[in-house]
Amino acid sequence: MNSDKITKYILFGASLLILVLAGGMLYSLVEGSLPSFRVFGWKFLVSPEWNPTQGNQHFGALAFIVGTLFTSIFALLVAIPLAFSTSLIVAEYFRKTWFANVVSTCVDLLAGIPSVIFGLWGFYALRPFIVSIGLSHQGFGIFTAGLVLAIMIVPYATSLSNSIIMMVPNELKEAAYSLGATRLEVIWNVILPNARSGITASYILAFGRALGETMAVTMLIGNANILPNGLFSTGNTMASVIANEFGEASGVHLSSLIEIGLLLFVITAIINATGKYIIKKFA
Amino acid sequence: MDSSILQKRKTMTTTTHFGARSFKSRLFFSIVLLFALITISIVFLIIGTLAAKGFRQINWSFFTQVAPDTFDAMMANASGKIIPGGILNGITGTLLLVGLASVIAIPFGIVIGIYLYENATKRYANVIRDITDVLQGVPSIVVGLIVYLWVVVDITKGYSVLAGSVALAIMMLPLIIRSTEESMKMVPTTLKEAAIALGTPYYKVILRVLIPSSFSGLITGVLLAVSRVMGETAPLLLTTLGNSSVNWNLAKPVSAVPLLIWQFYNDPNMVNLIWSSSLFLMGFVLLLNILSKWIAAKKSIQ
Numbered sequence: 001m002n003s004d005k006i007t008k009y010i011l012f013g014a015s016l017l018i019l020v021l022a023g024g025m026l027y028s029l030v031e032g033s034l035p036s037f038r039v040f041g042w043k044f045l046v047s048p049e050w051n052p053t054q055g056n057q058h059f060g061a062l063a064f065i066v067g068t069l070f071t072s073i074f075a076l077l078v079a080i081p082l083a084f085s086t087s088l089i090v091a092e093y094f095r096k097t098w099f100a101n102v103v104s105t106c107v108d109l110l111a112g113i114p115s116v117i118f119g120l121w122g123f124y125a126l127r128p129f130i131v132s133i134g135l136s137h138q139g140f141g142i143f144t145a146g147l148v149l150a151i152m153i154v155p156y157a158t159s160l161s162n163s164i165i166m167m168v169p170n171e172l173k174e175a176a177y178s179l180g181a182t183r184l185e186v187i188w189n190v191i192l193p194n195a196r197s198g199i200t201a202s203y204i205l206a207f208g209r210a211l212g213e214t215m216a217v218t219m220l221i222g223n224a225n226i227l228p229n230g231l232f233s234t235g236n237t238m239a240s241v242i243a244n245e246f247g248e249a250s251g252v253h254l255s256s257l258i259e260i261g262l263l264l265f266v267i268t269a270i271i272n273a274t275g276k277y278i279i280k281k282f283a
Numbered sequence: 284m285d286s287s288i289l290q291k292r293k294t295m296t297t298t299t300h301f302g303a304r305s306f307k308s309r310l311f312f313s314i315v316l317l318f319a320l321i322t323i324s325i326v327f328l329i330i331g332t333l334a335a336k337g338f339r340q341i342n343w344s345f346f347t348q349v350a351p352d353t354f355d356a357m358m359a360n361a362s363g364k365i366i367p368g369g370i371l372n373g374i375t376g377t378l379l380l381v382g383l384a385s386v387i388a389i390p391f392g393i394v395i396g397i398y399l400y401e402n403a404t405k406r407y408a409n410v411i412r413d414i415t416d417v418l419q420g421v422p423s424i425v426v427g428l429i430v431y432l433w434v435v436v437d438i439t440k441g442y443s444v445l446a447g448s449v450a451l452a453i454m455m456l457p458l459i460i461r462s463t464e465e466s467m468k469m470v471p472t473t474l475k476e477a478a479i480a481l482g483t484p485y486y487k488v489i490l491r492v493l494i495p496s497s498f499s500g501l502i503t504g505v506l507l508a509v510s511r512v513m514g515e516t517a518p519l520l521l522t523t524l525g526n527s528s529v530n531w532n533l534a535k536p537v538s539a540v541p542l543l544i545w546q547f548y549n550d551p552n553m554v555n556l557i558w559s560s561s562l563f564l565m566g567f568v569l570l571l572n573i574l575s576k577w578i579a580a581k582k583s584i585q
Contacts (some may be wrong), residue, residue: 003484003485003486004484004485004486006486007484007485007486007489008485010394011394011395011397011398011401012398014391014394014395014398015395015398015399015407015408015411017391017395018395018411018414018415018418018456018460019411019414021418021453021456022414022417022418024429024433025421025425025429028429028432028433029425029428029429029432032428032432081318082318082319082321082322083322084315084318085314085315085316085317085318085319085322086318086319086322086323088315088319089315089316089319093312093315093316102323103319103322103323105576106322106323106326106327107322107323107326108572108576109326109330109569109572110322110325110326112510112511112514112568112569112571112572113326113329113514113565113568113569114513114514114515114516114541114564114565114568115514115515115516115517116514116516116541116544116545116548116561117329117333117514117544117561117564117565118329119548120544120548120557120561121328121329121332121333123548124332125328125329125332151322151325154322182304182305182307182308183308183311183312184304184307184308184311184312185304185308187311205420208420209420211422212420212421212422212423212424212425213422214422214423214424214516214517215516215517215545219548239422239424239517242424242428242521243424243517243520246428246431246520246521247520257428258428258432261424261425261428261429264422264424264425265421265422265425268420268421268422268425269417269420269421271420272416272417272419272420273413273416273417276413276416
């Protein structure tokens with residue numbers, strides 16, 4: 001056996017680690033959630049009741065699934081105008097100038113700030129502001145968590161769409177300008193149709209990030225195990241209920257938390273795969 | 284005469300029409316600019332808030348003493364003094380966790396990255412690449428849960444440094460794999476072909492040609508991965524829990540700066556320590572971030 005073959009086997013062998021990791025993750029999550037699945041079955045997905053009190057235990061994930069979707073969709077809706085504007089500034093209006101540099105550096109820094117610090121800032125700066133303008137009494141809830149989440153996912157939404165917008169051929173834009181189109185018309189009729197799928201994909205990936213974000217949401221959403229009934233309602237997301245209750249959970253309670261983890265794993269995997277698929281297929 | 288009036292009217296309508304369109308365009312630009320300014324002003328708001336509130340706490344003992352217990356903090360608050368103590372247990376813990384995670388993740392990440400680069404078109408490699416992307420998207424709290432099941436329950440029988448490091452390593456791995464692959468793609472294939480033509484063994488091609496010529500890219504990827512996991516809190520909550528003293532034992536729980544921030548946040552007496560710890564953590568993370576960007580920018584100029 002020569003050294004080239006050995007090297008090849010080592011490279012190949014290392015790549016198995018990824019399969020083992022992914023397979024092991026899925027296996028452990030499924031195995032860990034079996035006790036809960038045996039007790040509650042599929043009802044786990046549609047029951048909004050979550051009661052960890054001993055002797056009265058009942059677990060259903062619906063409140064958290066709804067809470068997660070509600071928070072993340074709201075965050076995405078807030079993030080899209082911010083991200084789209086930043087992308088246009090960096091990749092179109094001020095392309096290759098110092099200002100574009102400043103903006104993109106700031107967005108990169110935003111990506112670097114740890115989640116727990118976003119949570120602190122939301123708690124001590126944003127929450128009092130929301131209370132003071134009378135939007136909510138306590139300042140906790142889906143609205144506050146969603147706003148902070150929106151800011152956190154802006155970098156994920158822009159990083160890809162910047163390069164996609166930059167890739168739109170100059171000839172197309174120049175052709176439109178030469179026909180007398182304004183900047184807005186060029187953006188709307190030339191850049192957007194060309195970059196649409198890439199931009200959509202980057203927003204989908206950002207949405208995937210929002211679903212799993214834990215610390216900032218845990219600090220701001222109010223941690224109530226109820227079905228949220230409005231934008232200013234408190235609630236809990238799948239990630240935040242795990243973070244909150246993991247410490248004192250055991251038995252079926254722990255298993256239910258693991259089942260929520262499994263759900264979160266599957267949902268984010270599907271969302272991410274969709275995003276990557278769109279990029280591969282259309283961009 | 285008639286035709287000239289017609290001409291005039293025609294130009295008038297087109298200019299007013301164009302005026303509306305150009306106004307719309309300018310209005311759109313203003314809105315876009317406004318939103319972009321809002322986005323970047325948030326960065327300055329956060330950094331400014333932390334700097335203004337945090338710098339007063341940062342002194343020598345901040346780096347040399349462990350976190351105070353809640354009673355000491357309460358006494359200091361009552362007498363209006365600065366809370367004694369620092370975050371030494373957090374700093375050493377973070378260094379230990381991130382260091383061990385790097386030791387686990389960097390070799391595997393680079394080797395797998397090289398595999399993907401070398402076998403770019405193989406079907407199996409594409410599957411590995413897709414799974415890596417999925418792993419990158421796994422929420423950090425779920426990584427924490429899994430490592431709890433793997434290491435805390437089965438190996439160390441309790442919260443431990445090892446568990447925390449494994450969790451961070453799992454989060455670093457996909458980042459390093461993809462950045463390795465991307466930076467290898469930048470290496471001109473002629474370099475590799477020249478080495479192969481000279482009859483160089485495959486492992487020497489990798490060690491002497493591929494890795495050195497993509498080195499700055501590798502460093503950038505590693506630094507970014509480190510800066511990503513350094514501020515992670517959620518997986519550590521489930522795997523290392525925290526420790527009130529400095530610990531170097533891999534089988535024992537350890538604290539970390541983000542864990543301390545979380546602990547201070549939950550303890551009303553310690554609130555004043557939050558800002559300095561956060562400022563320190565953010566400063567460190569952003570420094571790594573900027574450093575990696577700087578290396579990447581230098582590389583692209585060459």
